[in-house]
Amino acid sequence: MVTERISELARLSESLADCERGRGRVVLIGGGMATGKTALLDALGDLAGGRATVLRAVGSRAERELPLGVIAQLLAGTGRSVRDRATSPLDARALEEISALLPTERGPLVLAVDDVHLADPESQQVLLYLRRRIASSRVLLVLTEWERPDLTREAPHAELVRQPDHRLDLAPLTESGVAELIGDADRAATALALTGGNPFLLRALVDDGLAVGPRFRRAVLDCLTRWDPDFLPVAVAAAILGEQASRALVADLLDRSTRAVGPVLDVLESTGLLREHRLRNPDVVLASLGAAEAARLHARAAELLHRRGHPAVEIARHLTAAGEVPGRWAMRPLRYAAEQSLLDDADLAVRCLQLALPAAEDERERVEIRAALVRAAWRLNPSLAVRHLGTLADRGDLSWRDAIPVARLRWWQGEQPCDLLRATREHAGEPQPRDAAELRIAAEWIHGALPEPAALDVGDTRWQRTAQLMGAWTQDAPGEVLRAAEHVLQSCSGDVLPEAAAAAVLALDHTGHAERAQRWCAAVADQARRQGATTTRALISAVRADMSWRRGDLIAAETQAQEALQLLHPQSWGVLVGLPQSTLILVNSALGRHDAAAELLARPVPDEMAATTFGLRHLHATGRHALATGRTLAALDAFERIAARMRRGDPAVPTAIPWRSDLAQTYLLLGRRKEARDLVAEQLGHDSGGARLRAIALRVLAACSEPRQRVAVLREAVQLLERVDDRLELARALADLSQAHSELGQLGNARLVLRKADQMAKSCQAEVLPHHLRDHLDTRPEPTPTTSGTPLLSEAERKVAELAARGQTNREIGRRLYITVSTVEQHLTRVYRKLNVRRRTELPAELPRLDPVTDDPHPTPGPAAADAGASQC
Template structure:
């Protein structure tokens, strides 16, 4: 046995892992010091595939062969939430005698009585001291090596024990080696900081193998000649990643002269292994690069993947540091294809569609855009590529895109001889059809003749919007027409418009609009300047509504340049207000404006976004709602006024106005577009009031009135409501189906994009992907800061979502800071709903002693806000907190209030109590039908009538199961058998109508048993 320092030099004369002799020697020196009574801790880190696990295993075996007692453990993502998992593994591997084993079990069972934190129960100081003393006693008998692999996936409680231990082993014969994979952000920053502060701490990083070491491996395997020929190619394909090097060597046939490398199954499998073990955001970036098919486009990738620049940079670093990427792309072409092949078809198709949209907007060649559409074809019916000349972003199906676009690439010419994209090919009637893809850089002279006209480039027609049902093709060649099948040579083009009143941003569903390029013909009847101006401004609004921002901006600039000096045509101010709301980064508004006529509501909404006090905005908005009449431009004013109430965090007041406005709508016989807009707003109001059933019904009604392609950039509003409802009900597969639907890239330049990102972040957080959820929440924050609206948490309370995500990642300090910043930002009054949500997040992240007070304040705020879903959750958390503190009477009282019958009665026009499930009798394999009666997903069965009469025993078991405890842990906690636990859970599932353990967290019948 190695008990004297004199024998330390004899340690480990076996072979080290290939290429890791330097790192191996560092570990040997650390162990040498510990044998002399100078304990240490080594943080062994490296990228995925760099051999950390192999090095730790070989070193542990070598130490064990020389008399060192080895205690080993390994973290796992599947066991990260199991308290004391690493601690159990360490002592189970120690080969303890029966007495020591019983001592460990006693300390872990009886010592886990400290109040539960976010990560579960904590060890008491007595238990920590007892376990540490046991380790020190073992070290007196023989030197110890504590080897923990994949500590980034260790449970919080075990990390707490390890930190306690290393502080007390500085003068003991104990070496602790903690291996971890490099990640986007430290899973537990407090642990990392405290560990690095220890004076006996040492960090060893495993890098990639240099070309010289790769050559040595090839020499050992294939001989000197093959090593000379293949080293450069091997290093280029693997980047020196040991796992990939070994996999590539396995692909080569044994024996024989080797002229070139074979990239086979082992290499491809090794690459996929590395990619899927990386951080989710790094994997997301790799998929984005694979979809685009080429490296080095960071801005496009950031837009495609909705990643913040710093997240993109860090994810790129991880991929390069692991040797998987080189200069922004895969080292071998098969990497991207294999990665995409492993994705779900609907997710892959949605990514390809989004890439096509972004590429078109960025001016990429038609062939490249069409390639993306071809890759997605057949997977998802994309509303943005629905028909030739459709106005929703891409302008056609794959075949029509291929035929409509110029194959000549940038700088080429179309078949009519004009600038690329200026005209599309002739349609069957001999007239050009397509989208307006080019903007003239200079204004040509207007022709002589009456009536205002829009300028156009010679050889080019300007689109107009007409209802397809009323389209009447211009017959035959007219005066001035060119050859048959080609457009005439107009000097200028008028822009007729036939798409409803001024406030209508999108055509109603029964009148789908397409773009037609119509030539101006001599002798066309003149119209007044005012009428022409109105039509041109409608065209501008139409382009922006459908995400054609560059074209809309150019059209607006042309219109303004054509106006007399000092003149402001009717409708231009209204358009600016409208653009200031939808595209705030492009058209910033200086502050509140005293709008008149149709812009009253828009002016108040703009003022709220610009910093007008919320209460003042609410009073002005309610005056508009009270006095406004339906019809014409007043509809936009009324919808804007309702939006003011929602964003001012007064959804309770907005709910009161929904019924009166709905009644006035029915009496006034309003258009389908108004009904759709009002339904989308009503869905958002119901969602913020916790009325999930009404929210879903209203969102479906919105899609029934206007098809998804007609919603343009605003599609994010009703989609986000559907996603949030399904997430709140625990129907995550349904939510994922809605997320798979393509949305225009320009949506994320609008408030609708904020709603969509926030809803997606909530879904990702609910399905256990907090890193990606955090990226979405922070993207909301970045956009709100860029648009100068971060003072308005009622838009989306992104800090609350980010705090929940940080909490799920085990970073309580960041979660507390985010919740505190949100509370500080809203002040002492107003914003009751956001305040209640922030207080809930603060309570979950805070210390147990302050949790009761925080939750009581949250309950009070949410009662004022009228959000029954958030209120039920807060009451459930309060009940659970009382129960942990032994206050059973208070716990039962909060529990009763959390049930549907115990919530405050709905206000007039307000929400109903939180439903257990929406009405659903639809099959799970049904495709998403936004406008129909059936939706995706299969709900759990309905609860029995006795669901609200669970026995106390059933309720206790269900509550613990909802917290994630196993049946054995529940049995131990309640002093019953595992069989009894299983019987209770069977009855609970039947009574509540749920199928899975996770569904218990969403049951309103367990409010008092749930926390977090």
């Protein structure tokens, strides 16, 4: 198959026609290695067909010492032999006799010699003799050679290829030619990038399914080993140097002159294997190297780059690939590269420091490298950082820069490094204000109030106020939380502590700044993804899961929590494993997957987690699972343990867990009604906790109240939950409201609200509706008004409302009911007022005719689901 060679085929066809007319021609086909010269000779044979005799031969480096080897190939099959004439040197009589053996008397003759530059000298002499006499004969001589413009041709090769009648230079294929050859225009650009348009490599790529596979790798190596012994070493040097490859560096790496290396690079470039001296597929070439040779070349490359003043990161990549420190000179670029790549390539930073550590000459240098290694390794995996901690935790002479990664790692392990902070302050003085604020926020988010906060006190008033973020969250001061949180998060363009960023995002979310929290969460996550900071990505995924849970988006919460645990193994989380694991337990309990929740609860967690804020989260999830599975006493134990911790009044532990409401609900299930009411009253008397915790408390208050009081209380809860957009709790509140309407005999309202609860429960995919309420969903209201009064909605209003609830526009409704758009708008306005809704998405798909005498004329709809516990109370 010949691709993108139309003009070349036309020239060959023209030359063949001249040959038939008795005008001999010489055609020289040039080009890089494997650019399609042989395929063009194959096409020439097809063109000749029965019009001419075609004799083929190919030159070979291995047969250059075989006199008349190429001529023997041409004569093969003709019954003639040059075996007795293979003497050297050939005189004029011998040349005439050998040329006479060619079957020119049979008509047009095509002599096609591939790789003529590798033909033996005697064969080249015969072909040259023939060429001098070809003008008036019916002979077409077609020769191919691959391009080496710098190569001085040997005689008679130079004379043989001088001034041919036609010269055809084959370049690599263009993108359109690549698309034609592979039969896939969409992947042509990728294939071109991998092969440089080389037809030989392209066919191998097609054989591998347009992916780099064994055939393609073999083809690349064949190109580098088949034609010239210099090609592979030069390609290896280019692969080792990568982006730094140049003529001078390749020559230095091979201990050769630029004059010797440059032409080889040009040939490889013309073939498509290289692009601007950079190998297109360096991995294929490097895989063919032995480990020792690769290490030697990388070490040599690092030294060359160091001498030439290249950036430290470039030098360090070669040193880490070599796996050795070849001299004291290498320590500086290794440490500089680790510092420079910490934010963008933590893996390289770790590898640089791991290589440098054994080569450190004194204890001070070892301490600095080890601390930097802990800082870099933490970004990839806290467990990896722990392995490098060594004796750092016990030292009292660290700088704050070295002490910070050690302190945060100990917090992750559940420890309180007060001794380290105190000793560092005595040795190094006051920490930087930002560092102190972020450390305090991170520590208090994990553990609550610091035992010795003075170690992190600074004179900077602004940062000192920022450091009190957790206290502002606890006291439910939205304005102060917003100021402090955004002060922290605006540092995200630098190396802000991810724990501090996570705490700031959650503080915003819990204090009514949900949109800001989501924006900042996305910004931190995007930055972590760009920088390859796995630990930060995992932490932000866990934060996102918690935020999704609070909005009743159970599937998103589950996905995000699972992603967090996939990015970091549970053992790497330390005490913070309680954040994603608790969310998963809560989600599975709400989804009715009690076995999955039980399996999560059975997973081991660090003993130290019990004393942290994440221990409280885990304990809360344990209690909720116990309630969902009917183990009331187990739930009581969990919630009372939370209450004991919270009543100690730790000023830095946010009241984000509805522990009073959960404990009150448990008391109700046990018949301890007065204790339940006291707890709810206590919760409602607190300013902290926000609208969500107040709404949850109101649900429990309604369960403690008389039936006629419940509707008003639950309506307030519904309004609050709609404001904070918690669909799961909203569903539960609506289910309770439906039950309250039912107990008052307001069956129409009960059904309407229950359908809304069911819609929201389905949107959450939660199975929380009690069975005795779920049974009412299939009971349709009577389609006609009751005898006690007129229907709440007229027939026209009901039809308009039902179509609007199904998603039809006002214009579509008007066309269907044969009324004007203005009339549709008027009907919807009255429907919204009568049903106390604000938008068409709050309308159920089927509307009953409500009796205003027996039913409440102002039901409170809204999507929701309900849990059995509160409804049974």
